[in-house]
Amino acid sequence: MHVLVLGGTTEARRLAEALVDTLPATARVTSSLAGRVTSPKLPPGEVRVGGFGGAEGLAAWLRAHQVSALIDATHPFAETISFNAAAAAAAAHVPLLALRRPGWVPGEGDAWHTVGSLADAATALPALGQRVFLTTGRMGLAAFAELDQLWFLMRSVDAPEAPHPAHMEVLLDRGPFTLEGERELIRRHRIDVVVTKDSGGAATAPKLAAAREARIPVVVVRRPPVPEGVAVAGTPEQALTWLRAQGGSQV
The missing domain is CATH 3.40.50.720 (NAD(P)-binding Rossmann-like Domain)
Structure with a gap:
């Protein structure tokens, strides 16, 4: 199994930690960071920094590295990479999940x-x-x-x-x-x-x-919508449940 996490968020790091702790030693967990932040907090597992070259480049990377599942855990406003991920996953026939923390809700007294x-x-x-x-x-x-x-x-x-x-x-x-x-x-x-x-x-x-x-x-x-047809999880724990449903019985 090889899981690629498009990261850079707290949820992405938590997910990478859970995957590294849960998956067997033969599995791979790769986190991809955009490289826009100086001295980012690196997650466990393999880490790559930089873009893929659009949807086509990401699809080629998914095929070349035999990725079993793709999890888009980028910032809720990273709209371009999210739509590239959807296109790449479809082209490479790789299951895709968007990990999105819930948005804020106004309370009494908020203007x-x-x-x-x-x-x-x-x-x-x-x-x-x-x-x-x-x-x-x-x-x-x-x-x-x-x-x-x-x-x-x-x-x-x-x-x-x-x-x-x-x-x-x-x-x-x-x-x-x-x-x-x-x-x-x-x-x-x-x-x-x-x-x-x-x-x-x-x-x-x-x-x-x-x-x-x-x-x-x-x-x-307002945050942009998740690409149409992409499954969504609100927590790393829900993402693990989704991964098990994709046939990841080792998770």
């Missing part, structure tokens, strides 16, 4: 403004606040580059590149974050609106609770 894209988030911002806590990562900052009248606190793992907003302070940090820490960021920087992607998970959720407490709006970018 969420759900939008379909970063561009839509940028359009909504001027009417909602002037000091923005931008937590959408360093990719896609061009969508906010023309908002010269606003000030941004931008948090990401690695430093951003231009184009980006003219009035921006960069905070390099990696989750998980605490509610106390998020409260302090909002207070110290006088944040009056938060922008986030619906990434889900507990590691970055405290900013939502902090925004609720501060009674400030949150612009939430």
Whole structure:
């Protein structure tokens, strides 16, 4: 058995750990990382870094390395690789599962403004606040580059590149974050609106609770859909159950 995990997320690392612990020594577990983050946390098992060359390149890799099952455990917003994975799995006749942590759900007291894209988030911002806590990562900052009248606190793992907003302070940090820490960021920087992607998970959720407490709006970018026809699991444990159903009796 050879399982390829398209990774880079906490769930992908947890799945790789479970597979390495569960599968016999003769099985292979390979995690593929995009290589966009400096010094990523490496999962156990074999690791490859970099792209495949689109859907055709991934399909060729699946065939050449005799992959038995493909699990797309990338970030919920890694839309391109997810659609490439679906096309490649179909072409190579390899079972495919999308591992997606559940999205966030607004609670009582939340002032969420759900939008379909970063561009839509940028359009909504001027009417909602002037000091923005931008937590959408360093990719896609061009969508906010023309908002010269606003000030941004931008948090990401690695430093951003231009184009980006003219009035921006960069905070390099990696989750998980605490509610106390998020409260302090909002207070110290006088944040009056938060922008986030619906990434889900507990590691970055405290900013939502902090925004609720501060009674400030949150612009939430809706996650893209999983490619049509692809099975979905919400946890690594569910992914293991799916793998057993594919004939992986050794799992």
